[in-house]
Amino acid sequence: MKQDGPLSHLIRQLSILPGLGPRSARRAALTLITKKDDMMFPLIKALQEAADQIKTCPVCGALDDTSPCRICNDPSRDKGLICVVATLTDLWAIERAGGFRGIYHVLGGVLSALDGIGPDNLNLSDLQSRISDAPPREVILALPATVDGQSTAHVVMDILGENASIKVTRLAHGMPIGGELDYLDDGTILTAFQARG
Amino acid sequence: MKQDGPLSHLIRQLSILPGLGPRSARRAALTLITKKDDMMFPLIKALQEAADQIKTCPVCGALDDTSPCRICNDPSRDKGLICVVATLTDLWAIERAGGFRGIYHVLGGVLSALDGIGPDNLNLSDLQSRISDAPPREVILALPATVDGQSTAHVVMDILGENASIKVTRLAHGMPIGGELDYLDDGTILTAFQARG
Numbered sequence: 583m584k585q586d587g588p589l590s591h592l593i594r595q596l597s598i599l600p601g602l603g604p605r606s607a608r609r610a611a612l613t614l615i616t617k618k619d620d621m622m623f624p625l626i627k628a629l630q631e632a633a634d635q636i637k638t639c640p641v642c643g644a645l646d647d648t649s650p651c652r653i654c655n656d657p658s659r660d661k662g663l664i665c666v667v668a669t670l671t672d673l674w675a676i677e678r679a680g681g682f683r684g685i686y687h688v689l690g691g692v693l694s695a696l697d698g699i700g701p702d703n704l705n706l707s708d709l710q711s712r713i714s715d716a717p718p719r720e721v722i723l724a725l726p727a728t729v730d731g732q733s734t735a736h737v738v739m740d741i742l743g744e745n746a747s748i749k750v751t752r753l754a755h756g757m758p759i760g761g762e763l764d765y766l767d768d769g770t771i772l773t774a775f776q777a778r779g
Numbered sequence: 780m781k782q783d784g785p786l787s788h789l790i791r792q793l794s795i796l797p798g799l800g801p802r803s804a805r806r807a808a809l810t811l812i813t814k815k816d817d818m819m820f821p822l823i824k825a826l827q828e829a830a831d832q833i834k835t836c837p838v839c840g841a842l843d844d845t846s847p848c849r850i851c852n853d854p855s856r857d858k859g860l861i862c863v864v865a866t867l868t869d870l871w872a873i874e875r876a877g878g879f880r881g882i883y884h885v886l887g888g889v890l891s892a893l894d895g896i897g898p899d900n901l902n903l904s905d906l907q908s909r910i911s912d913a914p915p916r917e918v919i920l921a922l923p924a925t926v927d928g929q930s931t932a933h934v935v936m937d938i939l940g941e942n943a944s945i946k947v948t949r950l951a952h953g954m955p956i957g958g959e960l961d962y963l964d965d966g967t968i969l970t971a972f973q974a975r976g
Binding site: 607 | 784785786788789791792793795796797798799802803804805806807808809810811812813815818819820821822823825826827828829830831832833842843844866867868871887
């Protein structure tokens with residue numbers, strides 16, 4: 583295989599996708615080329631359509647092919663309840679779980695000294711103006727239970743703290759449903775004990 | 780996310796790639812959309828170029844952007860030595876290992892009753908006509924050490940058996956370099972003992 587040929591070029595482009603290493607990129611490229619009509623052309627079309635049609639929602643920062651996004655546009659969603667998430671995949675996880683009928687604010691990541699992500703790299707100023715334009719009843723911080731996630735939560739709390747009428751809550755910590763004690767880390771067990779009720 | 784929108788369409792197309800499940804397809808789609816210039820447009824271009832330029836080599840069945848492929852065209856490769864492999868990824872593995880200076884024949888898979896792959900689905904008739912047009916000195920069967928791989932090897936041997944002047948060899952079985960006995964399966968240990976020397 584020529585190192586600068588179209589095949590190795592495709593493999594290189596595939597291998598930088600999250601979740602695909604060099605080996606699976608080679609297998610994926612081979613599958614795509616041998617199944618042009620079934621897989622390659624539909625993938626090219628899907629990528630092209632997504633590139634053309636997907637926009638960032640100016641209200642919440644999510645991605646959708648309508649602007650504002652479907653959730654912000656949905657009259658049945660409770661606009662007084664804003665759930666702050668780090669990424670769109672977190673938003674999707676909450677939507678898959680069902681049950682939440684409010685709206686979202688997608689920060690686009692969490693603060694990370696290691697990756698050089700500071701408050702300016704996150705969708706925080708939009709949150710600030712959104713909150714002051716139309717103060718919600720409650721803001722739920724659904725940020726990762728990691729050090730970076732929690733320091734991000736603190737920054738969001740600082741922004742929200744300026745408006746005393748807003749109730750700020752966080753997701754509960756504890757045992758996952760179906761979890762077994764023997765497989766849980768000490769931090770989760772301790773938190774579950776402290777928050778028992 | 781709308782179930783028939785461009786985003787879920789892209790995720791579905793990505794998730795049927797080998798090595799990508801639903802979760803990694805979601806992450807990959809999100810990464811592509813947020814990094815359009817760095818990742819999505821180059822990927823579309825690479826796919827389009829591969830779809831346009833990559834052809835199946837009429838001699839050996841490999842894929843390349845030249846026809847016949849670079850290996851078949853290379854005057855420094857020994858045309859009297861044909862290595863039969865199941866897939867192009869196996870060919871690449873041998874090329875990465877270096878050392879083999881002959882040419883290849885890619886069958887495009889192995890016989891599999893489970894997947895409904897019979898002798899007619901493999902690149903066998905081309906091998907037969909290739910062998911009778913220009914008989915090589917030696918054919919090396921580099922097929923997987925699985926039941927399906929070995930039954931494929933038998934079918935290839937039957938085809939080659941018609942020409943008695945061709946020497947047919949197989950890759951040796953034994954301990955992998957760096958392998959530890961305690962981690963090897965019984966079959967490999969027994970084979971390594973029988974083939975000791």
